[in-house]
Amino acid sequence: xxxxxxxxxxxxxxxxxxxxxxxxxxxxxxxxxxxxxxxxxxxxxxxxxxxxxxxxxxxxxxxxxxxxxxxxxxxxxxxxxxxxxxxxxxxxxxxxxxxxxxxxxxxxxxxxxxxxxxxxxxxxxxxxxxxxxxxxxxxxxxxxxxxxxxxxxxxxxxxxxxxxxxxxxxxxxxxxxxxxxxxxxxxxxxxxxxxxxxxxxxxxxxxxxxxxxxxxxxxxxxxxxxxxxxxxxxxxxxxxxxxxxxxxxxxxxxxxxxxxxxxxxxxxxxxxxxxxxxxxxxxxxxxxxxxxxxxxxxxxxxxxxxxxxxxxxxxxxxxxxxxxxxxxxxxxxxxxxxxxxxxxxxxxxxxxxxxxxxxxxxxxxxxxxxxxxxxxxxxxxxxxxxxxxxxxxxxxxxxxxxxxxxxxxxxxxxxxxxxxxxxxxxxxxxxxxxxxxxxxxxxxxxxxxxxxxxxxxxxxxxxxxxxxxxxxxxxxxxxxxxxxxxxxxxxxxxxxxxxxxxxxxx
Amino acid sequence: xxxxxxxxxxxxxxxxxxxxxxxxxxxxxxxxxxxxxxxxxxxxxxxxxxxxxxxxxxxxxxxxxxxxxxxxxxxxxxxxxxxxxxxxxxxxxxxxxxxxxxxxxxxxxxxxxxxxxxxxxxxxxxxxxxxxxxxxxxxxxxxxxxxxxxxxxxxxxxxxxxxxxxxxxxxxxxxxxxxxxxxxxxxxxxxxxxxxxxxxxxxxxxxxxxxxxxxxxxxxxxxxxxxxxxxxxxxxxxxxxxxxxxxxxxxxxxxxxxxxxxxxxxxxxxxxxxxxxxxxxxxxxxxxxxxxxxxxxxxxxxxxxxxxxxxxxxxxxxx
Numbered sequence: 001x002x003x004x005x006x007x008x009x010x011x012x013x014x015x016x017x018x019x020x021x022x023x024x025x026x027x028x029x030x031x032x033x034x035x036x037x038x039x040x041x042x043x044x045x046x047x048x049x050x051x052x053x054x055x056x057x058x059x060x061x062x063x064x065x066x067x068x069x070x071x072x073x074x075x076x077x078x079x080x081x082x083x084x085x086x087x088x089x090x091x092x093x094x095x096x097x098x099x100x101x102x103x104x105x106x107x108x109x110x111x112x113x114x115x116x117x118x119x120x121x122x123x124x125x126x127x128x129x130x131x132x133x134x135x136x137x138x139x140x141x142x143x144x145x146x147x148x149x150x151x152x153x154x155x156x157x158x159x160x161x162x163x164x165x166x167x168x169x170x171x172x173x174x175x176x177x178x179x180x181x182x183x184x185x186x187x188x189x190x191x192x193x194x195x196x197x198x199x200x201x202x203x204x205x206x207x208x209x210x211x212x213x214x215x216x217x218x219x220x221x222x223x224x225x226x227x228x229x230x231x232x233x234x235x236x237x238x239x240x241x242x243x244x245x246x247x248x249x250x251x252x253x254x255x256x257x258x259x260x261x262x263x264x265x266x267x268x269x270x271x272x273x274x275x276x277x278x279x280x281x282x283x284x285x286x287x288x289x290x291x292x293x294x295x296x297x298x299x300x301x302x303x304x305x306x307x308x309x310x311x312x313x314x315x316x317x318x319x320x321x322x323x324x325x326x327x328x329x330x331x332x333x334x335x336x337x338x339x340x341x342x343x344x345x346x347x348x349x350x351x352x353x354x355x356x357x358x359x360x361x362x363x364x365x366x367x368x369x370x371x372x373x374x375x376x377x378x379x380x381x382x383x384x385x386x387x388x389x390x391x392x393x394x395x396x397x398x399x400x401x402x403x404x405x406x407x408x409x410x411x412x413x414x415x416x417x418x419x420x421x422x423x424x425x426x427x428x429x430x431x432x433x434x435x436x437x438x439x440x441x442x443x444x445x446x447x448x449x450x451x452x453x454x455x456x457x458x459x460x461x462x463x464x465x466x467x468x469x470x471x472x473x474x475x476x477x478x479x480x481x482x483x484x485x486x487x488x489x490x491x492x493x494x495x496x497x498x499x500x501x502x503x504x505x506x
Numbered sequence: 507x508x509x510x511x512x513x514x515x516x517x518x519x520x521x522x523x524x525x526x527x528x529x530x531x532x533x534x535x536x537x538x539x540x541x542x543x544x545x546x547x548x549x550x551x552x553x554x555x556x557x558x559x560x561x562x563x564x565x566x567x568x569x570x571x572x573x574x575x576x577x578x579x580x581x582x583x584x585x586x587x588x589x590x591x592x593x594x595x596x597x598x599x600x601x602x603x604x605x606x607x608x609x610x611x612x613x614x615x616x617x618x619x620x621x622x623x624x625x626x627x628x629x630x631x632x633x634x635x636x637x638x639x640x641x642x643x644x645x646x647x648x649x650x651x652x653x654x655x656x657x658x659x660x661x662x663x664x665x666x667x668x669x670x671x672x673x674x675x676x677x678x679x680x681x682x683x684x685x686x687x688x689x690x691x692x693x694x695x696x697x698x699x700x701x702x703x704x705x706x707x708x709x710x711x712x713x714x715x716x717x718x719x720x721x722x723x724x725x726x727x728x729x730x731x732x733x734x735x736x737x738x739x740x741x742x743x744x745x746x747x748x749x750x751x752x753x754x755x756x757x758x759x760x761x762x763x764x765x766x767x768x769x770x771x772x773x774x775x776x777x778x779x780x781x782x783x784x785x786x787x788x789x790x791x792x793x794x795x796x797x798x799x800x801x802x803x804x805x806x807x808x809x810x811x812x813x814x815x816x817x818x819x820x821x822x823x824x825x
Binding site for chain 2: 090095116214273286458465489
């Protein structure tokens with residue numbers, strides 16, 4: 001006991017020491033504050049950016065230097081790997097060390113920041129927009145999708161509204177004499193034939209139809225659900241908005257995929273298959289159908305043709321549901337966004353300096369520079385379109401990372417559209433535009449539900465689990481309905497009410 | 507000032523005298539105290555000061571308001587945790603996985619160490635030991651990926667073999683019944699070899715004379731193991747077991763998270779994975795902290811209990 005008492009004292013001394021050395025936790029991060037308004041004295045505007053990096057390495061500085069010269073700025077870009085961006089973003093936010101321009105990565109992360117945006121932690125951009133003639137041109141319908149309580153806080157990075165479709169083995173289809181599927185029965189038939197009719201003609205039972213992965217949105221599920229006429233996220237029924245899984249079409253989709261799975265027409269372990277593994281099955285000639293972003297056909301072909309030069313891919317979008325209609329879900333028109341924290345952008349002058357940089361980024365020359373690189377070095381212009389050089393390693397290292405700081409889209413920032421020498425890619429680009437005639441929008445993009453912000457992940461998980469289990473045959477309709485009840489009691493009921501209240505107020 | 511009472515021969519000192527006594531001792535051993543100062547400082551700066559952050563478990567913490575500016579909400583986050591219908595499922599899974607670790611993966615290194623100790627050829631023993639502890643240096647991502655490639659229904663080696671032998675294929679990855687065996691086997695595969703190091707070191711320290719005496723008494727090798735080796739390393743085993751119990755709720759987030767999927771959630775969801783989805787991915791720092799706090803308290807109770815139990819049976823314990 002006595003010994004312990006001594007220790008007690010010693011530790012007390014320790015505490016004293018620590019207290020003396022001082023832990024001033026509340027020192028504000030000295031962010032490189034900009035030298036005010038660039039227009040005044042001609043010295044470059046300095047500011048820091050945090051953006052997500054899609055490549056393995058930090059990019060070469062060449063493009064950045066050219067951009068700095070063209071816009072009279074000095075940029076400090078903090079590249080964070082895309083895979084752990086959310087984590088770093090939350091950490092930077094929690095420790096008060098956000099840079100001056102913060103990219104959000106995607107809509108989901110942006111959703112989480114809405115609370116802080118409402119608490120006036122970020123600059124509202126609406127009032128300044130008129131001073132910048134290029135920023136003014138951002139599409140109003142997309143800007144509206146980024147608004148919080150009807151105010152604009154973010155500059156968006158445009159994305160095609162619907163890129164989903166089917167990528168399939170054209171050579172297999174030709175071998176068996178089948179065409180691209182135009183409705184869900186034909187899709188099922190193609191999956192069957194690719195599984196049972198030996199499409200590669202090697203006499204072995206070593207192929208199947210569809211390769212899918214552990215993603216119900218960007219995998220096959222959501223697109224197939226669209227074909228069946230399922231609403232995008234939420235749909236209206238008797239004047240009330242309800243989540244997609246309460247619609248019969250969602251159950252039809254479940255039954256359809258269950259049949260595909262049960263018959264062995266798709267990979268049996270798809271709920272635990274990662275994207276690289278899913279794509280590997282297509283590249284190595286095991287599977288012949290892939291539902292996802294049609295533009296991926298370029299990279300898929302580049303890899304697949306290395307071990308099988310004879311293989312042919314084709315893309316296809318139009319698949320009718322049982323009701324004879326084709327529908328495809330749409331994203332809100334933006335992928336990434338950039339917002340400006342008040343903690344690091346301290347004055348209106350500073351904000352204007354940064355906005356002026358983004359305004360200049362929407363001039364064709366600068367927009368081309370960050371998207372395509374240097375003309376003659378990274379791309380050539382043919383018929384008013386950009387053709388990237390063959391050396392993808394060079395463009396990945398020097399240009400591709402900068403694409404993630406782009407603002408607007410080709411239409412608004414005037415950059416070249418791409419042209420590919422690979423036929424299937426050109427077709428994919430055309431089909432993306434064709435998809436725009438069949439879009440299904442999510443009516444809740446601008447609606448709010450506090451319960452969703454707190455419990456959204458868990459609630460979604462209940463439904464996702466039940467969805468996978470149904471397709472695998474581990475639960476039935478009764479089990480799925482029970483999951484919906486669980487969803488309701490754990491906060492789903494509140495979500496429905498909040499969403500509908502928010503809907504009526506609009 | 508009353509005169510010091512004498513009880514027997516021992517003097518009972520007043521407070522002031524005791525303090526002087528302490529200072530005298532500190533002065534006398536100042537170099538020793540100086541030596542432990544860095545250690546104490548380390549624990550203070552890195553283990554105790556961060557505990558200040560536990561405050562946010564009782565707040566609606568908003569990063570830009572800071573700990574001082576955030577609103578107090580009392581035990582709301584704890585209420586939410588205990589009210590979550592999945593709470594008991596998570597609690598049960600956590601305890602079951604912990605029990606499996608203590609009962610199955612904890613004894614394996616001891617058995618391995620005893621077996622290695624029986625090998626006559628030292629070089630051979632060293633080689634085996636090195637080979638079995640290498641997996642410890644692989645990350646869970648690698649180990650789980652290797653398992654996936656071997657066990658998947660879509661061309662996994664194991665299922666291909668089963669198929670060629672005309673057996674039914676086994677759905678290892680998406681069957682809740684297979685989760686626990688997979689979890690434990692992977693732990694054994696990765697950690698068993700590494701765990702033998704400490705036990706072997708303890709075995710080597712046993713006095714050889716004891717074995718000689720036992721041999722003269724006619725004990726065979728099994729008997730020697732039972733009556734000499736095991737009792738000699740008993741205290742090491744107990745200390746390690748208590749430490750292991752302290753980690754009751756640290757089952758390795760990464761490992762479980764990698765194995766977790768929609769089909770096995772009912773047996774695989776544990777506190778760590780729950781915190782990740784419910785807390786961190788939604789940026790709910792306060793709630794995550796509250797769950798972590800709860801875990802810590804449960805761990806503390808278990809360690810104190812295990813230590814008390816060890817002491818009761820006349821063992822050393824950890825304090």
